Every structure is written in C-alpha cells, then in structure tokens.
Amino acid sequence: MTLAINLPGLQLKNPIMPASGCFSFGREYSHFYDLSELGAIMIKAATEEKRLGNSTPRVAETKSGMLNAIGLQNPGVLKIIENELPFLGGYDLPVIANIAGSTVEEYENVAKALRQTDLIHAIELNISCPNVKEGGVQFGTVPEVAYEVTRRVKEQASVPVYVKLSPNAADIVAVAQAVESAGADGLTMINTLTGMTIDLHKRRPLLSNKVGGLSGPAIKPVAIRMIYDVYKAVNIPIIGMGGIMTTEDVLEFLMAGASAVAVGTANFQNPMICKELIDDLPTTLKQYGFESIEEAIGSAHR
Amino acid sequence: MKLMNTHLHAISVIAEKTIKMDIVIEKKLLETIRPGQFVYIQIGSSSEHMLRRPISIADVDIEKELLTLVYKELGEGTRKLSQLKKGDPLNLLIPCGNGYRIDQLQLSHALLIGGGIGVPPLYYLAKKLVEKGIKVTTIIGFQSKEDVFFEEEFKGLGDCFVTTNDGSYGQQGYVTDSIEKEQPEFDNYFACGPNPMLKAIELKLTDKKGFLSLEERMGCGIGACYACVVPTKDEKGSKKICQDGPVFSAGEVKI
Numbered sequence: 001m002t003l004a005i006n007l008p009g010l011q012l013k014n015p016i017m018p019a020s021g022c023f024s025f026g027r028e029y030s031h032f033y034d035l036s037e038l039g040a041i042m043i044k045a046a047t048e049e050k051r052l053g054n055s056t057p058r059v060a061e062t063k064s065g066m067l068n069a070i071g072l073q074n075p076g077v078l079k080i081i082e083n084e085l086p087f088l089g090g091y092d093l094p095v096i097a098n099i100a101g102s103t104v105e106e107y108e109n110v111a112k113a114l115r116q117t118d119l120i121h122a123i124e125l126n127i128s129c130p131n132v133k134e135g136g137v138q139f140g141t142v143p144e145v146a147y148e149v150t151r152r153v154k155e156q157a158s159v160p161v162y163v164k165l166s167p168n169a170a171d172i173v174a175v176a177q178a179v180e181s182a183g184a185d186g187l188t189m190i191n192t193l194t195g196m197t198i199d200l201h202k203r204r205p206l207l208s209n210k211v212g213g214l215s216g217p218a219i220k221p222v223a224i225r226m227i228y229d230v231y232k233a234v235n236i237p238i239i240g241m242g243g244i245m246t247t248e249d250v251l252e253f254l255m256a257g258a259s260a261v262a263v264g265t266a267n268f269q270n271p272m273i274c275k276e277l278i279d280d281l282p283t284t285l286k287q288y289g290f291e292s293i294e295e296a297i298g299s300a301h302r
Numbered sequence: 303m304k305l306m307n308t309h310l311h312a313i314s315v316i317a318e319k320t321i322k323m324d325i326v327i328e329k330k331l332l333e334t335i336r337p338g339q340f341v342y343i344q345i346g347s348s349s350e351h352m353l354r355r356p357i358s359i360a361d362v363d364i365e366k367e368l369l370t371l372v373y374k375e376l377g378e379g380t381r382k383l384s385q386l387k388k389g390d391p392l393n394l395l396i397p398c399g400n401g402y403r404i405d406q407l408q409l410s411h412a413l414l415i416g417g418g419i420g421v422p423p424l425y426y427l428a429k430k431l432v433e434k435g436i437k438v439t440t441i442i443g444f445q446s447k448e449d450v451f452f453e454e455e456f457k458g459l460g461d462c463f464v465t466t467n468d469g470s471y472g473q474q475g476y477v478t479d480s481i482e483k484e485q486p487e488f489d490n491y492f493a494c495g496p497n498p499m500l501k502a503i504e505l506k507l508t509d510k511k512g513f514l515s516l517e518e519r520m521g522c523g524i525g526a527c528y529a530c531v532v533p534t535k536d537e538k539g540s541k542k543i544c545q546d547g548p549v550f551s552a553g554e555v556k557i
Binding site: 268270271 | 303305344349350351352353354379395518519520521522523524525526527528529530531532533539540545
C-alpha cells in the first residue's frame with residue numbers, strides 16, 4: 001500500500017510528520033532514526049530576531065497531556081537558515097517552516113527572509129501561539145485579523161502557506177474561511193488550548209508564565225471535532241494534530257478530514273513514535289478496509 | 303543515548319519518601335555512564351503520563367549489571383514508580399546529560415556537597431573519584447533526621463558531615479554552615495541540590511573551581527523542546543539542562 005500523498009508544495013512519502021516546537025530542527029531525533037523516513041518535518045517557530053523565551057518552569061504534566069509555555073525561544077530566522085536548514089537539506093525530507101511574530105510586519109519579514117533559501121517547501125503561519133505576550137494567538141482568534149496577516153504573508157512567501165489555527169477562537173470555522181479567502185494554501189490544526197495548573201504547595205500557578213498551551217491526548221476530541229467542522233467549510237487541505245499516539249488516532253484524523261497529520265507531545269513519551277506510526281499505518285488502514293490514504297480522508301463525512 | 307526496555311531488580315525505602323531502585327542494565331552500557339548523568343524514565347505504559355521523569359544515577363555495579371537510582375516521591379508520577387515490584391518492566395532513555403567530566407580534571411582533594419535529593423548522584427561520583435586516588439570529603443544536608451540517607455556509604459569513602467535544617471540529626475543548619483564550621487581543604491567542589499543551595503555555595507566558594515548539577519522540569523529530555531533551560535551568566539543566551547547539563551561549571555549559568 002502506498003502511503004504517499006501530495007499537498008501544495010509537499011510531496012509526502014507518508015502522512016506522518018513531527019509537529020512544530022516538539023522536534024526542534026530534527027538533530028536530536030536523528031540519533032533515534034533516519035529522518036528521511038518521515039513524511040515531512042515542521043520545524044520550530046522562527047521569529048525575526050532571536051528570542052530567549054519565558055522563565056522556567058516552562059512545562060507541566062497534566063492528565064493525558066501537558067502544558068507548555070516555552071515562549072517561542074529561537075535563534076531568529078537568519079540563524080535558522082544558516083545553521084539549521086543545511087542539516088535538514090541532507091535528508092530526503094520536505095521542510096515546513098513555522099513562522100511567528102509580534103506584529104504583522106514581523107510575520108512579513110520572516111516570510112521574506114525565508115525567500116533566500118530553497119531548503120523549505122512550505123510555511124506554517126503560526127497565528128495561534130498562546131504563550132507570548134504580544135502577537136501569537138491574537139492573530140488567530142479574530143477572522144478579520146487572521147485574514148489580513150495571511151494575505152500579507154502570502155504576498156511575501158515564495159512557497160505555499162499553511163495557516164495554523166487556534167482552538168481558542170470563538171468560531172474556528174469562520175477563521176478557517178477567512179484565511180482561505182486570503183489565499184492560504186492549507187490549514188494546520190489545532191494548536192494548543194490555553195490552560196493552567198496550580199502548585200498546591202506554593203499556592204500559585206505552576207508555570208512561570210502562569211498560562212500554558214495544553215497538548216497531548218487530552219485535546220484529541222477537540223481537534224477531531226474542529227477538523228470535522230472545518231473540512232466541511234473549506235476547499236483547502238488540512239494537516240491535523242492534537243494528541244496523536246496511535247495509528248488508530250491517525251486514521252481518526254484522516255476520517256475527520258485531515259490529509260496528513262503531525263505528532264507533537266507523543267515524541268516526548270516515545271522518541272520513536274513517528275517512525276512506529278509510519279511502519280504500522282498500512283496494517284491499520286487495511287484493518288479498517290482502506291486501500292489508500294486518499295480513500296480514508298474525509299471518510300467520516302460520506 | 304539509548305531508548306530501552308528493561309526491568310526492576312529490587313526496590314526499597316531508604317528514608318522518608320526516598321526510594322532506591324536497582325535496574326538491570328547490560329555491562330556495555332553501564333561502562334559508558336559518567337557520574338552526574340541521569341535516566342529519563344517512563345511512568346506506566348498508557349497516555350496518562352506523557353512526560354518521563356528525570357532521575358539521577360546514584361550508583362553503577364558493572365559486575366552485577368545493575369544501575370541504582372534514588373528518588374523522592376514528590377507527586378503522582380514518582381508514587382506510581384514506587385508501586386513497581388521486582389521484575390516489572392521499565393522503559394528508559396539512558397544515559398542522559400553530560401555528567402561530571404572528572405577525567406578532564408587535575409585534583410587531589412574533592413569536596414562534595416549535596417542537598418536532599420541532590421545527594422544521590424554524588425555517591426557514584428565519590429566512588430569514581432576515590433577509584434582515581436582522589437581524596438573525598440562530603441557534606442550532605444537534609445530537612446530532618448528521617449530524610450537522611452547514604453551517610454554510611456559516604457563515610458566508607460572519606461570524611462562525611464551531615465546537616466539537618468531542624469537540627470534533629472548532625473549539625474543544625476545548611477550545608478554552607480557546615481562548610482564554615484569544618485573548613486575542609488579541597489581543590490574542586492561538586493554540588494547538587496536545590497537552586498537556593500547551589501546559589502549560596504557559588505557565592506561562598508568563589509575562590510575555588512566548582513561544578514553544579516541543576517534540576518528542572520523537562521519535556522523531551524534530549525534537547526529538542528527547550529523546556530528546561532537556564533540563562534547563561536551574561537543573560538545573552540541559555541543552556542539546556544537536559545543536554546548541555548545537568549552539570550555546569552560554577553559561573554557558567556545564572557541560577
């Protein structure tokens with residue numbers, strides 16, 4: 001069975017890729033398996049300048065999930081182009097560059113900077129990071145604002161743009177339709193849900209940022225529902241994410257309407273997870289009566 | 303670093319909520335372990351606990367092919383670990399972090415300073431130092447008498463002084479009070495414990511070369527997620543505790 005699927009800018013050998021922020025730029029995981037096995041890689045968010053991120057603690061475990069508030073720590077887009085992308089260029093691996101910013105201009109500048117490299121195949125426009133004081137999630141919760149930032153990044157980008165949607169929007173379908181009409185080539189969904197946990201001994205929020213983004217299996221049903229709704233309302237492909245741990249989870253995302261999936265938090269529990277899912281997916285697809293990936297996509301709607 | 307399945311060989315309580323675990327690990331891997339490194343251990347096999355727990359390596363027995371961990375039950379994850387029995391399966395990332403690079407050092411007398419659950423990694427360090435003919439003096443501090451462990455073990459390797467915060471055992475006060483009182487002679491110091499302790503030691507022992515082992519909540523454990531960072535002293539960058547650490551030279555990072 002072929003697991004291949006073609007999406008704007010991305011010829012995927014299989015529909016499995018690590019999610020942005022959980023996999024850095026791949027180096028650490030390359031000690032566990034050959035990165036060329038992956039469908040693609042979504043690299044850690046790039047901003048215009050270097051960012052140091054939030055104070056620690058930055059993560060906290062919650063039941064079947066975790067909260068994180070890293071705060072977009074990264075060396076800045078130019079350093080990423082110079083020091084990280086050449087490493088990934090050594091693999092047979094489509095690269096999706098996640099971009100973030102505090103202002104629309106910053107998003108534009110990061111997209112513009114990425115024009116100087118041919119080592120990325122798509123941009124993931126991160127308008128949904130809940131962990132920074134300025135920018136991030138505010139761009140992703142109001143359809144008009146999401147439209148504007150998408151339109152302006154599309155003008156700068158030399159590769160297809162996938163917009164990463166926030167589950168913290170009041171109406172995610174409206175945001176999805178807005179970014180589609182602004183020219184988005186695809187959607188990735190969902191980013192984390194804002195959450196909090198309190199340290200009983202210290203009587204204050206455990207994370208230094210107080211609020212963090214909830215990820216992991218705990219948010220999977222939210223992701224499935226949102227992808228199901230958005231799939232019906234748009235004509236651009238969706239890369240789905242949110243708590244994937246098993247090949248059954250992957251199939252569920254495909255059925256809801258995702259054309260490919262990203263795996264995030266599960267990499268922390270099992271660094272081999274992406275490879276294991278890729279190896280086991282054909283068996284699961286067959287078991288549920290599918291001859292190809294494409295047959296499974298959106299099959300819960302028919 | 304290796305991702306591996308193994309099993310528990312023995313488990314016992316050695317002090318208040320303080321658990322010692324012996325885990326079966328093959329000789330070849332044990333020979334590569336440096337003191338100060340840690341294992342990143344999975345809790346259960348379901349999705350309930352998505353984050354592993356970092357636990358420092360307290361001892362290595364190459365002949366018996368055993369690795370010893372000592373940890374404190376501080377929450378649900380470590381409580382679950384404590385319910386395991388001999389023969390139960392364990393999944394580890396091992397070994398993690400840099401550890402104390404004692405092969406690169408020239409010294410004749412080491413001062414080891416441990417606070418609470420920072421004490422365990424110093425035991426394997428002490429053994430390795432003594433093996434190299436280096437004299438070891440240890441100062442270990444605990445909250446209270448029932449928290450004290452490894453005193454006899456350290457006494458078998460050199461001088462060992464114990465402090466408790468409440469004075470219920472040994473000298474009353476902090477490890478820094480004991481340094482003041484005992485005035486031990488040493489070339490380099492090696493410390494592991496809570497950040498306020500490490501900070502106090504760094505401020506007190508400014509004229510000596512030292513190494514500090516840090517602790518933080520971790521995500522991936524391998525350097526990919528940037529959860530467990532610590533700013534460098536100049537605050538212009540940061541280091542990853544799981545990958546660049548957990549051991550740093552005194553003055554390298556801002557605690």
